[in-house]
Amino acid sequence: xxxxxxxxxxxxxxxxxxxxxxxxxxxxxxxxxxxxxxxxxxxxxxxxxxxxxxxxxxxxxxxxxxxxxxxxxxxxxxxxxxxxxxxxxxxxxxxxxxxxxxxxxxxxxxxxxxxxxxxxxxxxxxxxxxxxxxxxxxxxxxxx
Numbered sequence: 541x542x543x544x545x546x547x548x549x550x551x552x553x554x555x556x557x558x559x560x561x562x563x564x565x566x567x568x569x570x571x572x573x574x575x576x577x578x579x580x581x582x583x584x585x586x587x588x589x590x591x592x593x594x595x596x597x598x599x600x601x602x603x604x605x606x607x608x609x610x611x612x613x614x615x616x617x618x619x620x621x622x623x624x625x626x627x628x629x630x631x632x633x634x635x636x637x638x639x640x641x642x643x644x645x646x647x648x649x650x651x652x653x654x655x656x657x658x659x660x661x662x663x664x665x666x667x668x669x670x671x672x673x674x675x676x677x678x679x680x681x682x683x684x
Contacts, residue, residue, distance in 0.1 A: 583673070590668045590675045593623050597666065598679075605629055605662055605683045614662075623670045629681065633661040637684065657684045 551559075597620075608614055610631075617626040637657040662681045667674060 586671060586673050587675070590623065590670055590673060593620060593625070593668055594666070594677060596620070597625055597627070597668070601627055601629070601664060601666070602681055605660075605664075605681050608683070610634075610658075610660070623668055625666065625668045627664055627666040629662040629664045631660040632663050633659075635659050635661075659684050 601616075604614060604616060613628060613630045615626075615628045617624070619625075635658075637659050660683045662683060664679050664681055666677045666679070668677075669675075
């Protein structure tokens with residue numbers, strides 16, 4: 541029988557503790573990476589839901605603007621499913637369209653407005669929101 545401590549088989553307590561600490565750090569790091577990926581995925585999904593509603597709202601806004609009769613501004617809000625929206629439109633340019641019947645735009649007939657269509661260029665500010673996330677958009681709309 542030998543009393544040599546180096547001849548023992550297995551790991552020392554210190555080696556087991558260091559290995560456990562390293563394993564614990566790797567597991568915690570991987571959990572944080574996974575958690576971050578889940579949060580990013582959820583945020584991207586909500587953002588995509590907001591963006592997907594804009595094409596559905598545009599025709600409604602266009603219809604409201606076309607129905608207006610020269611108002612100084614139009615402001616509306618509403619809810620579609622889980623998404624709420626607000627929009628405001630202001631006319632920024634008012635002008636007359638060219639009329640082929642009246643080629644002389646300086647004529648009294650043209651200036652009186654009888655020979656052309658009155659046009660409005662509107663700037664629309666649209667805000668959509670859902671579950672604390674909010675996106676703003678701006679676009680132009682033409683009405684006559």
